[in-house]
Amino acid sequence: MPAILLELGYMSNRFEEQSIRAKTFQQTAAKAIAEGITSYFQVYEVYGANDRKLATFQHEIDALTYAKQTRSAIHVFDKDRQKVIYKVLDKITL
Incomplete structure (x- = not known):
């Protein structure tokens, strides 16, 4: 905190x-x-595996672009609204 x-x-x-x-x-x-x-x-945080913060951005588009280009990015968190705005869903193979 x-x-x-x-x-x-x-x-x-x-x-x-x-x-x-x-x-x-x-x-x-x-x-x-x-x-x-x-x-x-008012920032957007990009997280990877094990909830490790990878990067922080001032603009949503920059965070989303980074997350989509970074294979290790799992989700993008809007700190101001306190919610996940982008999440990579795991592919389950049977």
Whole structure:
């Protein structure tokens, strides 16, 4: 499970304390934090055998192209929507 620790300044530093108390700083920091969290999840992960991550892409088409060209790719996971968007089905021989 990913975790983050944010330190936006120190109250022991007068300049940083003034910044931390300013509404504009708070709004800018909050927006940047939200954008960072959003961008962390807006990726497509390509997995191989044993759920080993092979690659991560910003764009769905790039992940799908890579998965289809890579014989070891098993599935592509949309991290933002939390679902598999491409999966190689095993062929069963009898």
